Amino acid sequence: MIAFSKLWIASTLLAQHVFAIPNQVKRGDMSMFATGLLHESMNWLDMYYDSExxxxxxxxxxxxxxxxxxxxxxxxxxxxxxxxxxxxxxxxxxxxxxxxxxxxxxxxxxxxxxxxxxxxxxxxxxxxxxxxxxxxxxxxxFIGTTFVVMLEExxxxxxxxxxxxxxxxxxxxxxxxxYRVGGMNDDNLYPAYSNPSIMRAVVSGWVGRRANDSNMTTAGETYAKEIIDLFTRDNTLSEFNSGTYAGVSLFALTLWAKYMPEDSLMGQYGGQMIQSTWTLLGELYNANLKNVAGPWDRSYGFDMNRYLSILALQMWTLVGKENAPVYEKPYAMGHKNDFSISPLIAILAPFHNTLVPNATLSSLLSFPGTHTVKTSAFSPPFDTYPRNITAWISPHLTIGAESFSENVIGGPGKNTNSFNPAVVQWARKDGSVGWMTLYPQVMALAVEVGEGTLDLAYPEGNATSGFSFLVGTNSWDGKRDVRSWEDIEGVRVNVTGSVDANYTVAFNGLRGGAGETIK
Structure with missing residues (x-):
């Protein structure tokens, strides 16, 4: 049995763009942006330093x-x-x-x-x-790569x-x-676990050369090749499109590109992988919403303007704080602890930012027009085939989703709270961003994304299958009590399909409700 649901989704914002188009920035400004990030983050960290x-x-x-x-x-x-x-x-x-x-x-x-x-x-x-x-x-x-940066710089x-x-x-x-082997001793380190894998490879290769240990050097290069092979099949990180972990992967790839010699695979591919990753991120980014469209393999929030992402810190060094998805007080955002990695982002920015394509810089500042992005990512041993990804991105509304067949629920990270296989975001009248995301409950999903439409099917579904959506609360002045789709601010949703059209609404809040909040 295939459980099927089709959603027609339309933004109710019909006027001008929510965010004013900023002035273009010059690459020469990036040094100033990085310096600003360094000092603002260090001033915050100084307050936590225990000199005793x-x-x-x-x-x-x-x-x-x-x-x-x-x-x-x-x-x-x-x-x-x-x-x-x-x-x-x-x-x-x-x-x-x-x-x-x-x-x-x-x-x-x-x-x-x-x-x-x-x-x-x-x-x-x-x-x-x-x-x-x-x-x-x-x-x-994390600590090993930081020591490498300190010793190099x-x-x-x-x-x-x-x-x-x-x-x-x-x-x-x-x-x-x-000692880490994916699938043994509860460890999940496979080459497809992109951010720690990329760090592992560079530390092993760098230390092996410094210590004149050929086995350690070879181990780093061998592991790097597995990561590269997964990446080059469609120029995507296996750990796809995470505001947090794409940022970590870009940080670690910068070490590949900057510190590894020409005879290293990491030195040969690091810069190319950074460029390809930023090219795709630029295509998925909606400058009107200041958000990267879904789907997201691992996310700690649903609106980059409200949770602190490492990717946003990198954008800060590229286009300035005011143009990046960063609140004026970053330490007040959700997942604020990641602000502590800012010194590393700032230190590497002068090199890293030379690898970001001009087209991406432009897309981080102004929306280029309605377009569709298609790509794929592969995370063995969890995926039975590569996840096929489509995102439709318009001025006020983005819809992104991925088809997959896996041996786990919750994506390769096996985390139902952070895996977001189908995501919709939209602009609201006050400039804030509304969102909804499919809560993962199955191991296989088939999707089709089109202009204002999201088709979802469970190929292995049965009579007990259901579609559950997490929906963000309304804006500051919007309704607090939501009882139906009609109460959701800024968007119209119409649902059809081989499903019971009746649904229930529950609230998961900070101080009570149906359950705990999901982040």
Missing amino acids: RGYLSSFDAAALTHETRASVWYAAGLLARNEADDVEQAVRIVKNVIGAQFKNESEQWYGDYQVYPEEPAVGSEQYQAVIYKSWDPNWRG FPHLIPQDVQDYMLKSLYNATIGDS
Whole structure:
């Protein structure tokens, strides 16, 4: 049985564009934009720095604990700013973090770094080893790549003994990262897991060359080839179109392009992969809405103007803060903790931004006109065939969706809260953005996207199958009580198909309702 639903969707905004078309920016302005991002983010991070402990205080904890990854990002920013005792504090942070690195080669988390310094011993009776909970294997990549940036960009500021300490730490982290095999020990690191895979490859290749370890160098190059092979089949990241993780992948690809030599596959392909990724992002971006159209493999929000995305930080360095999807107070946005990676984005911007095509820069500033984007992405072992992606993008309304057949529910990340296989966004009269997204409940979906239409079918559906949509709340002045599609502000939705046309409406709010909020 195929469960089928067709939605006709129309924006009710018939007047002029919501956002005024900004003036064009010059590439020469980008250095100023990057400097602005560096100093604004560092001023914010300064407020969290605990000079007594040599760590950043946690952005979230109620008990004044600290956190490791953001501290290292802050240390890189201290070296870039290089004022007063910045270098001294950066060195102190680095020593603290490396001193607490996990050192038992028999443990799965060998060479990894603490999530926070107050935590008990991972794997102890009181603190069981739970991947992505009590320890995070991706911290090797995040902290390792940051050490690489610091050693490449600021060796003149770092004492030689500390450089040696960092290289030893990187070597141990790379060995520990080799313990990761997708599908074993609850680990999910496959080449298709783009952001940590790209970081893994570059750290292994870079450290192997520095340490004169040919096995480590070869391991990095071999892994890079698997990533490249997945990418070049349609010039897309397997971890497709994520405001957060496309940003991480672009950061890591910048290390490929800038630091790896010509005899490295990473050095040969890094720049090309950055250009292709930005070309597609530019085609999917709607400058009127200041949003990248869906679908999104992993998202922590549904409107880039309201949650802090790493991709938006990169846009800040390209077109300026006022033209990027960033709130005037970035630290007030959802997922604000990612603002702490800003120093790295700013440090690499002068090189990275030379690889962004002119057509993309133009599309980040003004909407080029109604168009359709078709592409695909592939994430083995979860996809039985590449996910086929279509987005229809008009001045006030975007519709994007993907067809897929997978062996999991929730996309390759196996997360129903972050996987958004069908997304609609629209402009509202007050300049805000409305949205709706299909909540994933099946392993196979067939879609067709057209002008104002979204066709959804469950090829493996049955009588119990249902379509559930998350819909954003109305604008500040809009209705609070929503009982039907007619109460949704700024859009008209008509639903037909081999489905029961009756539906229920529930509210999931911060302080109650039918369930917890989804983000």
